[in-house]
Amino acid sequence: MKPFPASSLKARISGLVGLLFLLAIVAITLLVTEQLRDEMRAQLSQQQLATATHLAKDIDGKLRLRLESLQRVASSLPTDLLSQPGQLQGWLDERRTIHPLFPNGLLVIPANGGSALADSIKLASRPRSFADRDWFAEVSTSRRPVISRPLYTRASGEAALVMAIPVLNRHGEIRAVVAGVIPLAAPGFLNALVGASPAKDARYQLLSAKHGLWVMSSDQDESIAALPRDGSDPAVDLAVAGQRGSQIVRLASGEHELVSLVDIPQSGWSLLARQPASTALAAVDNLRLNALLLALLFSLPLLAGLLIGLDRLLRPLGVLASALQEMASGQRPLQAIALGNGDEVARVADSFNQLQQKLLAQEKRLADIAHHDPLTGLPNRLAIRDRMNLEIRRCRRQNSGLALLFLDLDGFKAVNDRHGHQLGDLLLFEVGQRLRLCIRDCDLLARLGGDEFLILLSDTGSPLDAGQRAAQRCIDALTLPFPIQGENLQIGVSIGIACIEPGSEPSDLLADTLIAQADRAMYCAKGAGRNRYTFHNDNTSPT
Numbered sequence: 001m002k003p004f005p006a007s008s009l010k011a012r013i014s015g016l017v018g019l020l021f022l023l024a025i026v027a028i029t030l031l032v033t034e035q036l037r038d039e040m041r042a043q044l045s046q047q048q049l050a051t052a053t054h055l056a057k058d059i060d061g062k063l064r065l066r067l068e069s070l071q072r073v074a075s076s077l078p079t080d081l082l083s084q085p086g087q088l089q090g091w092l093d094e095r096r097t098i099h100p101l102f103p104n105g106l107l108v109i110p111a112n113g114g115s116a117l118a119d120s121i122k123l124a125s126r127p128r129s130f131a132d133r134d135w136f137a138e139v140s141t142s143r144r145p146v147i148s149r150p151l152y153t154r155a156s157g158e159a160a161l162v163m164a165i166p167v168l169n170r171h172g173e174i175r176a177v178v179a180g181v182i183p184l185a186a187p188g189f190l191n192a193l194v195g196a197s198p199a200k201d202a203r204y205q206l207l208s209a210k211h212g213l214w215v216m217s218s219d220q221d222e223s224i225a226a227l228p229r230d231g232s233d234p235a236v237d238l239a240v241a242g243q244r245g246s247q248i249v250r251l252a253s254g255e256h257e258l259v260s261l262v263d264i265p266q267s268g269w270s271l272l273a274r275q276p277a278s279t280a281l282a283a284v285d286n287l288r289l290n291a292l293l294l295a296l297l298f299s300l301p302l303l304a305g306l307l308i309g310l311d312r313l314l315r316p317l318g319v320l321a322s323a324l325q326e327m328a329s330g331q332r333p334l335q336a337i338a339l340g341n342g343d344e345v346a347r348v349a350d351s352f353n354q355l356q357q358k359l360l361a362q363e364k365r366l367a368d369i370a371h372h373d374p375l376t377g378l379p380n381r382l383a384i385r386d387r388m389n390l391e392i393r394r395c396r397r398q399n400s401g402l403a404l405l406f407l408d409l410d411g412f413k414a415v416n417d418r419h420g421h422q423l424g425d426l427l428l429f430e431v432g433q434r435l436r437l438c439i440r441d442c443d444l445l446a447r448l449g450g451d452e453f454l455i456l457l458s459d460t461g462s463p464l465d466a467g468q469r470a471a472q473r474c475i476d477a478l479t480l481p482f483p484i485q486g487e488n489l490q491i492g493v494s495i496g497i498a499c500i501e502p503g504s505e506p507s508d509l510l511a512d513t514l515i516a517q518a519d520r521a522m523y524c525a526k527g528a529g530r531n532r533y534t535f536h537n538d539n540t541s542p543t
Contacts, residue, residue, distance in 0.1 A: 037281055041258070044281075045246035048198045049260040052273040055196070055204065056262040062189055063266035066182065067145060067163055069098045070106075074165035074178040077108065082176055085117050092118040100188075102180035104153060104160055109136070109177045117176065125155045130179075139164040139177055147267050149211040150184065150224045158183045159216075159224050161267075184223070190216055198260075202275030209240045210268050235259045239270045248277050324352070373447040375425055376432035384446035384454050388511035391458045392500065401502040402458045403467035406518035407435070407474060409451035410492035410530040419487060426484050427491070438473040454515070463499035464535065471495045471533035479531070492531035496522030499535070 073095055081088040088108060099106060099120055106120035113131030130136045135148035148162040160183045167176040184190045196204055196218045206215040207227060214225045227236050234249040239261055246260040256277035261270055278285070326332035336353040371383035379387075391402050409431065416424035428451065435445050435453060444456040455474070460466040474493060481488040498517035517536040525534040 037285075040281060041248065041277075044199075044258060045260065048202075048258060048273050048275065049246045049262070051198045052204070052260045052262045052271050055193070056264050056271040058192070059190065059206070059269075059271065060264045060266050063147070063264070066101045066180065067147070067266060069101055070163050070165050070178060070180050071145060073098055073106070074167050077167055077176070077178060079167065079169065079175050082108075082110070082117060089118040092120055095120075098180075102163075102182055103186050104156055104158065104181035104183055105179075107179045107181075109179055111140075111174045111176055113140070113177075123155045127154050130177075133162075135162050135164050135179075136177065139166050140174060143168060143172065143174060149208060150213055150215045152224065153181060155181075156183075158185075160184060184216055193218055195219075198273045199275050199279075201279045202273065205272040205274070206264075206269055207236065207239055207272060208267070208269050209242075215269055235261075235272055235274055239272060244270075373449075376429050376447050378432050378453075379444060379446040381446065381448050381454075384444060384456060385511040385515075387444055388456060388514060391456065392511065392514070394458075395500050395502070399502050400458075401460055401463040401500050401504075402456065403460065403463035403470070403497055403499045404514050404518045405455040405457070405467060405471055405474070405533075406496040406498075406515065406522040407453040407455065408494050408522050408526065409478070410494055410526070412451040412491055415489050415491065419489075423485060423487070423489075427482055427489055430482050430484065431478065431491075434477045435474060438477050439470055443470075454518075461502060463501060467497040467499060467535070468533070471497060475531060475533065494522050494525040494530050495533035496520065496525055497533055497535045 078091065081091055092106060092108060095106070102120070104121065105123065105126070107116040107126075108118040109116050109130050113129055113133075113136050115128045116126060116130075119126060133148075135146050138148075139146040143166050145166075146164045148164070150159060150161060152158065153160045153162075160181050162179055162181050164177050164179040166174050167178060169175055182189055185194060190206070193204055193206060193216050198204065204218040206217070207213065208215055209227070212227045212229070214223065214227060216223055227233075227240070231237060232252050234251060235257065238247075238249065238259065244261045244263060246258065248256050249259050250256050257274050258277050260273040262273075263270055323332070323337050336356075371379055371386075373380045388402075388404070394400065395402055412424070412427070415427060428447075431453070432445070432447065435455070439445060439455055439457070442459060444454075444458070446454045446456075448454060455470060457463065457466045457470055474495060478491060478493045481490050483489075496518040498514050498521060500514070521534045521536040525532050528534065
């Protein structure tokens with residue numbers, strides 16, 4: 001057997017048949033393992049999402065409890081005690097039921113953010129002013145309850161959270177702010193997150209997309225740290241983008257993770273549960289790999305047999321492939337391919353010959369359709385734009401001029417509305433026939449669409465005179481009645497003219513610009529009474 005190159009059609013057919021055999025074996029295995037994998041992934045996703053949702057609801061409930069408790073304290077605070085710090089301290093100390101919820105302090109802060117008026121845990125390290133804290137600025141501005149960003153307190157240096165409630169008078173003015181400080185890892189708060197895991201090799205992460213911070217993590221390696229901003233963690237990108245639920249993401253390292261995201265409404269945080277997909281789906285992935293290896297092993301003898309048999313069977317196909325390649329590369333002109341053995345390959349060659357003839361004819365028809373209006377048979381906007389760009393370049397080279405006439409029929413809509421579109425189409429066809437007689441053979445008449453036409457007068461030494469003469473001929477021709485289907489139809493035409501004078505060197509002028517100029521001049525002609533023409537930049541004296 002003579003070996004054939006790997007790029008030949010024979011080799012590709014052999015490879016295709018071998019691949020089909022391989023796919024026949026692999027397809028069943030992939031269908032079964034993929035279904036099993038999807039079921040396992042869905043089950044794991046639901047399980048992980050359920051545990052994350054439960055934990056998120058627990059955290060949200062703890063935040064709500066503390067926020068509501070702090071609101072009750074703020075709403076019951078006697079504002080007349082704000083000027084009596086001693087009595088205010090006693091009143092705050094009596095609120096013992098709320099103290100365990102805020103182990104790092106329950107404070108009453110004056111409206112100016114100065115030193116606390118009362119403090120349930122008096123600490124010497126407590127700051128003398130809170131005015132520079134972002135949570136105090138936010139509650140002062142919004143006059144609404146605020147949960148701060150995760151922060152390290154100045155008093156104790158612990159990772160904590162501050163809740164602040166404004167105390168307002170009846171005019172809505174802030175009299176004071178009641179604030180509570182909670183360590184993140186405080187018992188009964190977020191300490192349950194430390195060491196928790198949704199599954200083997202999995203972890204929880206609490207993040208604040210609003211503040212761009214990690215809040216806490218089950219392995220305590222991401223406490224009040226900045227979120228990655230370079231797209232290196234797709235799970236964080238999903239959280240910041242607002243996506244929720246479970247899905248598998250690919251990490252920058254190439255590994256995949258099963259990720260579940262749940263909102264914590266009270267704080268605007270998100271709880272992220274994640275575990276390596278390789279751990280969760282290891283059994284199914286191993287089964288899939290073994291099945292693929294087995295399919296490959298079975299395909300090898302078949303491929304060897306195909307190479308031996310196809311060398312003889314596909315020899316005519318090689319001749320056909322060589323002929324087609326030579327025509328495609330230009331080494332041989334396009335021509336019919338003759339294979340006289342009458343088999344399937346010969347029929348393919350005959351079909352190619354027929355297809356080649358049809359494609360050439362169709363290409364010619366499509367080119368004609370693309371550049372002509374089907375109703376009037378005139379060139380369309382695409383054709384005249386191409387011709388105009390050529391003529392504009394020729395004007396620069398030969399120091400000649402050209403004129404463009406933009407024609408819009410007057411009274412055509414009334415004819416169309418009264419007699420119907422069929423008669424209106426016949427009228428447009430007749431308009432095109434009359435306009436042909438108004439111009440030279442070297443000029444171009446085109447239909448833009450509707451009742452708009454363009455006339456390009458090229459190769460003229462005096463574009464203004466040529467445009468004026470042609471416009472008047474068009475007006476005179478279209479003023480005469482059109483006898484169509486027993487009706488004498490009467491219309492007019494408004495014409496705008498734009499010119500390029502010889503030697504004007506329109507270095508940046510394009511066809512669309514010239515069309516727009518003629519279009520504006522046409523509207524000036526319509527505004528001046530219709531059935532007349534106007535030159536571009538001569539809007540005050542239509543002819």
